[in-house]
Every structure is written in structure tokens, then in C-alpha cells.
Amino acid sequence: MSVQFETARPVALFKPHQIIRKEQGALFRIQEGWACHYALLPDGRRQIITLYLPGDICDPRWVTGSDEPEEVLTLTAIKASPLSNRLIDGDDAERREFWRALSVIERRQRRWLLTLGRRSAGERIAYLFLEIYERMRRAGFAYGQQCAFNLTQTEIADLTGLTSVHVNRTIQGMRTRGQIELDGRWLRIPDPDLLRQVAAFHADEVVE
Structure with a gap:
């Protein structure tokens, strides 16, 4: 309650x-x-x-x-x-x-x-996508395996400690491999378990 x-x-x-x-x-x-x-x-x-x-x-x-x-x-x-x-x-x-x-x-x-210090660029961005999706889901703002995603690539760079160019290149690679779908301001994660592996999540890790 x-x-x-x-x-x-x-x-x-x-x-x-x-x-x-x-x-x-x-x-x-x-x-x-x-x-x-x-x-x-x-x-x-x-x-x-x-x-x-x-x-x-x-x-x-x-x-x-x-x-x-x-x-x-x-x-x-x-x-x-x-x-x-x-x-x-x-x-x-x-x-x-x-x-x-x-x-x-x-x-x-x-x-x-820990993410900024030890995860690779791809792991950082995958972790960010998963965290946002899980937080939006818990708040009742996720629909199936998708949710709103209101960050620009510059803002993703400012969160992950990467350059905008590196962020763009990493996201394009994730799209090509089918790990995520970004359509305008919407994020869809076709296979959350796969993305957890990409993000180097612990098996029992819970996003709050």
C-alpha cells in the first residue's frame, strides 16, 4: 500500500x-x-x-x-x-x-x-536501458516490454561518462543485434534476459 x-x-x-x-x-x-x-x-x-x-x-x-x-x-x-x-x-x-x-x-x-568504474560502454548503456525500463514498470508507466524514453544521446552521454559519438555508435550496434528498439521517445527491450547479460547484471540483482 x-x-x-x-x-x-x-x-x-x-x-x-x-x-x-x-x-x-x-x-x-x-x-x-x-x-x-x-x-x-x-x-x-x-x-x-x-x-x-x-x-x-x-x-x-x-x-x-x-x-x-x-x-x-x-x-x-x-x-x-x-x-x-x-x-x-x-x-x-x-x-x-x-x-x-x-x-x-x-x-x-x-x-x-560500479557501472561507471567497471562496466564497458556497451554494458553501461545496456544497464541504463534496463534500469529505466524497470523503474518505469514499477511506477506503472511500462506497456509490455516498452516504456517512454525521454533522454537525448547527449544526456545518455552525461549519465554514462561517454561521448555522444560513442553513445551513438554503441546504440546503433545494439539495435543491429536486436538488443533494443528505439522509436522516437519509446524504448522496447525484445529480450530482457539477453540485455541483462549484455549489461553484466548479477543473477539476483534487482533494480529499484
């Missing part, structure tokens, strides 16, 4: 490439759309650190007193529910939901650190 947070304000709407800023005592649950947190090098090179999809709370770290991250960037139009922080006076279910959201982000980032 999903836990209902107290709604602080009406549903919030954000345009693509708009900043969602940290607000005192509030955070957002994404209903529709994709967003991210990223960091920049002095020369402007970007690394996307956290990807937020429907169902995610962005960012639960805002309520812990942490200064990082301060803001979130929308990748698409966003519909989100502003949520009150009731960690102190909320019931046990509300507190568990918050800490679960926080721990899921940390586990995702640990797995992604």
Missing part, C-alpha cells in the same frame, strides 16, 4: 529545462516527467548524478539538512506533488516511506558508481 504524504500545495507544473529549487520544509513527488541532478566541471562538462522518474521523491536529501543537491533540473515537462515534511510528527509509515526513498537513491548511486 502506498503511503500518502500531506499535500502542502496544489499540484506543481514545471516546463522542460526548468530548475526545481529546494524549498524550506517541502519536497516533491514526481507524478509525470523526468528530471535530474547534475554537476559541472569548470570547463562546462556535465555529469548527471541522479535521474528522477515518475514516482520518485526529489530530493529527499533536501529534508536532511544536506546542502547537496540544492536544485533539480527538469528534462521534460513535470507534474509533481509538493509534499510536507512530517518526519518529526508523522506516523511510522510516513517516516519509513521517506527513509526508503532516501536509501533507494543511495543504493542506485552506489550501483551506478
